[in-house]
Amino acid sequence: MASLLHRLGLFSARRPLAVLLAWVFVIAASVGGMATLSRPLSNAFEIPGSEFGRVLDQLGEEIPDVAGGTGTVVVHSPGGFDADQRTALRDTMDAWEQLPHVTDVLDPFALQRRLDGSVDRLDRAERRLTRGQQQYDSGRAQVAGLEALLRQDPSSSTPELEQQLRDGRARLDGAEQELADGWAQYAAGRALSDAGDGVSFVSDDGTTALVQVRFDTQTQELDPSVLEAVPHAGAALADAGIEADYGQELTMSREVGGPGEAIGVAVAGVVLLVMLGSLVLAGLPLAIAMVGVGVSLTLGIATTQWIELQQMAPVLGMMLGLAVGIDYALFIVNRHRRQLADLTADLPDGVRPDREAVRASIALATGTAGSAVVVAGTTVVIALAALAVSGIPTLLQMGLLAAFTVAVTVAVALTLTPALLSFVGARAVPRRRRSASTGADRAGWPQRWVGLVTRRPRAATALVSLVMLVLALPALSMRLGLPDGSSEPQDSTAYQAYERVADHFGPGANGPLLLAAEHDQPVGEDDLVAEQARVARAVLAVDDRVSVLPVGTSDDGRTLAFQVVPAEGPSAESTVELVEGLRRLAAGDERIHVRGLFDAPMISDVNPTGEQLLGDDVGLGLTGATVANIEVSERLAGALPLYLTMVIGLSLVLLTVVFRSILVPLVATAGFLLSVAASFGAIVAVYQWGWLGSLFDVHDPSAVFSFMPTLLIGILFGLAMDYQMFLVSGMHEAYVHGKDARTAVRDGFSSGARVVAAAALIMVSVFAGFIWAEMTMARSIGFGLAVGVLLDAFLIRMTFTPAVLSMLGDRAWWLPRWLDRLLPNLDVEGAALAERLRAQQPEVAEEPAREPVPVG
Template sequence: MAKLLYNLGKWAVDHKKSIFGTTIGLIIVLGILAGTLGPRFNEEMSIPGSESVKAMTIIDKEFSSGQDSSGAQTQIIFKAPKNQTLTSTSVNQRITKALNTIKKNKAVASVATPLQLKNLTQDQKIGYAVVTFKDKAPDVSSSAKDMIIDTVKKIRDAGIQAELSGDIDFSKSSSGSTEAIGIIVALIILSITFLSFLVGIIPILTSVFGLGISLLLILLGSRVIDMPSVSLTLAAMLGLAVGIDYSLFILNRFRKQLAQGHSVREAIAIANGTSGSAVVFAGITVIIAMVGLCVVNIPFLTIMGLGAALSVLFAVLIAVMFVPAVLAMLGNKIGPDRKNSFLQLLTFSRKRKPNTNKESNAWGRFVTKRPLLKALFGIVILVVVSLPLGHMHLGLPDDSQQPKDSTTRKAYDLFTEAYGEGYHSNLAIVMETTKETTHPKQAVSELQDTLSQLNHVQMVNPAVPNKTGNDYMISVMPKTGPNDTKTNDLVKTIRDKAKSLEKANHVKIMVTGQTAVSIDLTNSLNKAIPLFASIIVGLAFILLVIVFRSILVPLKAVLGFVLSLTASLGFIVFVIQDGHLTKLFNVSTTGPILNFLPIFLIGILFGLAMDYEVFLVSRIREEYVHKGNARKAILTGIKDSGGVVTAAALIMISVFVGFMLTPDVMIKSMGMAFTFGVFFDAFIVRMTIVPAVMTLMGNAAWYLPKWLDKILPNLDIEGESIMHNVENKSHLN
């Protein structure tokens, strides 16, 4: 691999203009296509074949109220001013006028008023209208959304509270500005690290090219494949972070080779063959983790994983092809690595006395002195942070977790005030008759009686038959909200009770509704996590054994990842679910942890953890192979690679923090998990526990049975063959 990338680096230098022009041209073409066609995301998150989805399909087919039901729906909930009701003449006239304005819009199929729907509260203070659009939510135009917002604003100006809820998102996200903050922080870190704004901006600009290509492809892909919009956010989050890191590693090695007197062309080739090999391996590890989501067999997760893998793939391609071309165009303007650069200070490298401690720095000496104490200290910290994981509750965030000043959150609170918390967790019970069903009405009656007697049920509506009378639907309102554990228990109880009723009456009973869909999704994800984790960790362990020619080093890497994972999940539970430090992180309301967050965190954090493991330990192994002294190899590895790993981690954290600052609770929780996951793994595990444990293991860390060594392929990640050839050439010259 090293020789291939070494030659690829030289080729990139010789064809720098073609590579640069082709990359720019590709982005322009994809940009025009994406801008012309536009995205079409599908926000449905469910599991095809699950009971809740099957029942939902029956409802759509057998109980559809007509063609209007196929379009997106928005609820406008009203609350009358003090001392008035929604039936007061002035209030009713103002609402009716506004709804008539909405009804005239070409994008609207129908409008149902609160009086028509008969949903006014007993005191007639609160009620809601339903606006049905002709198109589904992704296809509703911006002008139609703006019309709804402007109309609602006029209602508010009249002193009537009006809030929006439903299929369409009317919130104005500020994620773009917060993401920009993360990029600016990354630029500052890079500029300080290299004491150069030009050098600092290169990794960011080059990563943006790769990210742009992958995101445009995802936007185009949304036209032909069902995917949620969060796929774009995940791909952007991961692609930007690893793209900056990968470019940074190659740039850093290039400057070191320049400092050693190599020509620009040779320095680029060596950097591509050595650091580029580590980049390719690290990228493959992340891609394996993301593609591994296919084994979960949940379509929307598979698509999200493939989108993230695509962003990593282009980050790697940009790093080993586009970055060398850019370096060739800039040449010596970038300049060699400076001896007093901030990169050394990131791991406390400083020159104490002339000709002493050249092979180590302060952090390396600190960690390797009394290593057992340092290792235990790091492990104890992570274990303590992991403790809240024991009571983690998973689910899909609802509007109650939106910012308190958002219209969706205010609408949620109004619905709760009017109809109770259970309004948001309505369940639909579908009963199908069979050829053996003799008394369908009796079966329906028994089902209704059973449902009415259950705990935590607020209301059971009369059964509604379909046109043929073969199927029945019963709407059930729980007393608790969608993410309350009592609601989860209620769904389980209904399904357990249904089994006996099915046998006695020869019918099929299914529970559905958005709450039931979320519960089924969460349960499936919980079952899939062990399989997914086993496959990812197993494959990565094998790859690390091949790379490091060791058994204990990969084992230590995997166990370190487990500590990072549990600590990051524990911290998320501590903040998002338990409600600690909410003001610091601007968390509006506590709630469950995003149900697919753990499985994504496993894949992404494992890939990133292995990145740092490879970049740090490959340098340690390179030194150990050359000199055979385990402790000195650790000191040299920390001195040479510790700074760039630290800088890379800070950059990745700054990018993830940008996403963590967004108001959207789903993106916020993902950004927070990745931020603290990287922090725990890079600074506590890789920079502290790993060197401490390796110091304790000594030479045994590199033990590999001879029979295994003979059959394992040599990937030459450290670029030993390249450096050997380069040294021979220099001797001949």
């Protein structure tokens, strides 16, 4: 591989203009493709075969009015809504109804009047029934008195009196049945009303109202311009003195870049400038990263003509592309500069290497450092492509686009970097001449640090392990979920809408559940209220709910739809428990009995036997955005162990092939697991517990973004292997060329520590730039990757790994001979390439090499 990359680097160095123009053409073509083929990105999270999807599809066929998407508009008037403001609101609602895909706009004041009217009707019915009961009791008493009189004095009986008595008994029997039916209907209506108690559309103080805009499909599937038209049409409300805030489903950010990301790239540029000491050379890795990201993302977005692309995918691709693009180019540039420093060490002052010598150095750097870049990039690509095991198309899209971005960036780094270095020419020679033979380039903090670590390897290993395990402790309480309005920036309209709903209508109103009760037999119109009450009674027996409200009935009467309002917000743990309780109720796993839910006048005991509330004739199904988020999180959590196992297996196989060792892969994998666990712990502490929330703009801590653990494992694995490759390959190279095990660790560390430290700081800067991104979902991923790279690079790869390898000594590099013969030789360190080049230059003395010493 090194020889092939050497030829590629030499070709690019000798024909730099052709390579540059080729990439310019690719960029132009990809931008043109994006401009002509791209379609809007989606914010939907799909799960094939999901329960919430099945229920939603069924409701879409049977009760379309409740199955479409709904956008919430929260309108507020500090002094209450006057006549002019209500007129302005009605006009705006009329304008919303004319928008594409809008099927209905629900007037909150009309809905509130209907709710209040139903309570009044129940009160009037109760009074009528009470009067009827009193009349019945009076009539029954009169009949009873007359019967008693006839029993005492039978002679007073006449045919007319006997007939009158029979007629009275008949009328009383009929009245008794009517009263019983009336009280039963009243009890069902009152129970249903009580079940919906707490649901309102206008706040108690009359200052806030909820307007629901219904669409013919889910909001995630609509063109963003359709959703954006709602706030645009509502701008006229401000002229009437009405404050309008729009829910997250109408205003979810679709921004791919922002000031935070720009700051991160700027910090990366400063690190490059300090590392390379030249504006030209510092700009080169940035240019490579920009080209890689630009080509891959524009091509990826162009594919939206044929496939649906989740809006998070380009953000993840940009995040990764910028980081690895800068790093991969830096590794090649740094290797080239070190070679030039050695080449010019013995030249007279003012003399620079000629063009062919510079090109030869570029080719050698591409063959050696480029080999590590290919292996590292391939590792990232495989880890991201393996996200297919999750079975979630959205996650696969994100993984594939990110993998494509990394692959393109590797191609750009291996071709455009040599071409640009050829343009730079001898200006890449470091200003201070340093000789590798004297070890001057290895003096400084890397040598002092590795010396300290290898002198006290047990203490260093124990200390790093302790720190990582302590950081990992919060991960034991990690909860997964998708972001809701509470996670949006505090100055956003989505957050203001969420807060106003929570303050005036309860936090659960921000994430109601949609429940479908499927009956074996049609429910007749006369039995509808009683059946709705029966279902509501069963749901109310489950904890963590506030109210249950019927919202629709299918034409055939077999399916009843209900809105269930949780006690807390969509991401709250209690809401997850509510969904689980409703699932148990639907599955019949536990018997939930009536506990006085139907208490009403004249009805002392509706369910004295304590039978199961819902029999086999009724099946319950759950759907809605909140249920979908919970099910997505559960599916991702279930796929996580398999994915982690695959990544660990890949790590062991890859590192065994590269380093020809059994213990080195085990050490690297153990360090990777420590990094992942510590990163998870830091994310939980900040985003779930709210620690340092003011610093990271976490104002309402909630569940961790459900995609984050899987993505972080895949990405961090690839990046950790990058640093493992560049540090440990130097140690292995020194060992096989005759150094003892401990000296090899020190020399290999000293030769690669500076560039790895710079690369890690660059990645941390780029990832940290996404912590304050407009897109909420990108924040925890950026934070987790920044923390993960920081911990993995400086604590695991630069402290834990050299300490453990120093303790292991020769055993670290042992590999059974039979396994050594089976494994392919990737020549990542370029040994075969160096041998070939030395053969072409016999005057260069070869350093004696040795085989690893078998131990144990």
